[in-house]
Amino acid sequence: MQSLIPENRPALILAPMQDITDLAFMGVVDSYGGPDYYVTEYFRVHRDSTLEKKILRSISENQTGKPVFAQMIGENIPALVRSATQLMHYPVAGVDLNLGCPAPTVYKKNAGGGLLRLLDHVDSILGALRDAIDGRFTVKTRVGFETHEEFDAILAIFKKHAIDALTIHGRTVREQYKTPVHANLVKQAVETMSCPVIANGNVVNVATGKAYHAQTGAAGLMVGRGAIRSPWLFQQLKDAYERKPVVQPTRKDLHGYITKLYFAVAENAKDYVEQSHVNRMKKYMAYIAQGIDEEFEYQIRRVKTQVDFFATCDHFMLDDRKLPDAPPVESKLFSGFSKLLEDQKN
Numbered sequence: 335m336q337s338l339i340p341e342n343r344p345a346l347i348l349a350p351m352q353d354i355t356d357l358a359f360m361g362v363v364d365s366y367g368g369p370d371y372y373v374t375e376y377f378r379v380h381r382d383s384t385l386e387k388k389i390l391r392s393i394s395e396n397q398t399g400k401p402v403f404a405q406m407i408g409e410n411i412p413a414l415v416r417s418a419t420q421l422m423h424y425p426v427a428g429v430d431l432n433l434g435c436p437a438p439t440v441y442k443k444n445a446g447g448g449l450l451r452l453l454d455h456v457d458s459i460l461g462a463l464r465d466a467i468d469g470r471f472t473v474k475t476r477v478g479f480e481t482h483e484e485f486d487a488i489l490a491i492f493k494k495h496a497i498d499a500l501t502i503h504g505r506t507v508r509e510q511y512k513t514p515v516h517a518n519l520v521k522q523a524v525e526t527m528s529c530p531v532i533a534n535g536n537v538v539n540v541a542t543g544k545a546y547h548a549q550t551g552a553a554g555l556m557v558g559r560g561a562i563r564s565p566w567l568f569q570q571l572k573d574a575y576e577r578k579p580v581v582q583p584t585r586k587d588l589h590g591y592i593t594k595l596y597f598a599v600a601e602n603a604k605d606y607v608e609q610s611h612v613n614r615m616k617k618y619m620a621y622i623a624q625g626i627d628e629e630f631e632y633q634i635r636r637v638k639t640q641v642d643f644f645a646t647c648d649h650f651m652l653d654d655r656k657l658p659d660a661p662p663v664e665s666k667l668f669s670g671f672s673k674l675l676e677d678q679k680n
């Protein structure tokens with residue numbers, strides 16, 4: 335794993351995000367510099383599951399030249415072992431297990447974050463997967479299900495197994511996506527685990543990334559929503575750590591990103607239908623538009639055709655004004671990140 339961690343800065347990783355971080359998105363992010371490695375959306379694993387072809391494409395057709403980890407979600411041990419064994423026939427950098435998904439449909443089946451309520455079962459899964467996986471085996475977790483006080487017991491289980499890296503989204507399952515992250519618990523994991531620990535949650539710009547890293551000593555930073563909003567963030571972080579000038583993109587640059595994404599996602603789609611594609615783009619636009627211009631956010635939510643989509647983008651984006659460095663402090667899709675900055679000042 336150490337070979338994936340640069341010497342002079344934390345490793346940078348694009349967070350897995352279902353229906354977002356597919357082959358097309360990884361290619362677009364990489365064209366702006368990109369992270370050091372990728373993790374796929376999760377493969378759903380159960381008794382009768384087969385590996386989803388669409389997700390396999392982000393491994394076998396990946397053009398970024400960067401390592402790609404395959405993530406699995408599930409609780410059935412023979413099925414997880416079977417899927418991990420199958421995944422190792424693909425050019426994966428390793429296999430990752432999701433112990434954090436907070437969606438009720440997932441956790442109620444005791445998968446994802448739901449497993450954090452069943453630590454004996456986690457213990458058995460980790461043991462079985464460690465035995466089955468020849469290469470790297472990594473885990474992505476939250477800090478508890480109901481409360482962060484569960485974290486000591488969770489860490490004790492992780493410590494028992496020779497996992498290759500531990501990524502921590504620093505919230506409990508109950509905390510979903512909006513609270514500040516528990517940076518102190520990520521730090522505790524860094525001090526306790528012998529493998530690299532990756533800090534995740536609320537990195538939205540260089541300042542929050544550097545603050546999270548400084549507060550935890552983590553070997554890496556994993557960035558999700560912040561990278562949808564700004565694919566420049568990985569290059570900005572690299573430049574900041576290398577003491578190079580950090581370039582702030584303009585609205586015109588954002589227009590370029592949206593255009594590139596629009597056509598990359600369209601090209602990658604199984605069946606292209608204009609209106610569904612425009613609707614699909616709105617998923618990305620929800621993150622991209624935050625804090626740019628309220629009228630833009632409003633109008634882009636209502637477009638139905640490609641012509642209207644680009645007419646709206648042209649109207650708001652074709653100028654050289656710099657983009658805001660961070661999203662609004664309390665917005666629908668980003669919040670809680672300012673605590674990282676406050677703690678850094680104290």
Ligand SMILES: Cc1cc2nc3c(=O)[nH]c(=O)nc-3n(C[C@H](O)[C@H](O)[C@H](O)COP(=O)(O)O)c2cc1C
Pocket residue numbers: 349350351352353354374375376405432434435474503534535536537556557558559560
């Ligand atoms: C739309 C969306 C989909 C996600 N899908 C996954 C997933 O498939 N696997 C996973 O481990 N985490 C998933 N996550 C969680 C992210 O990987 C990440 O842990 C979380 O968003 C916090 O990081 P951020 O603040 O940088 O976004 C998802 C998050 C979002 C917003």
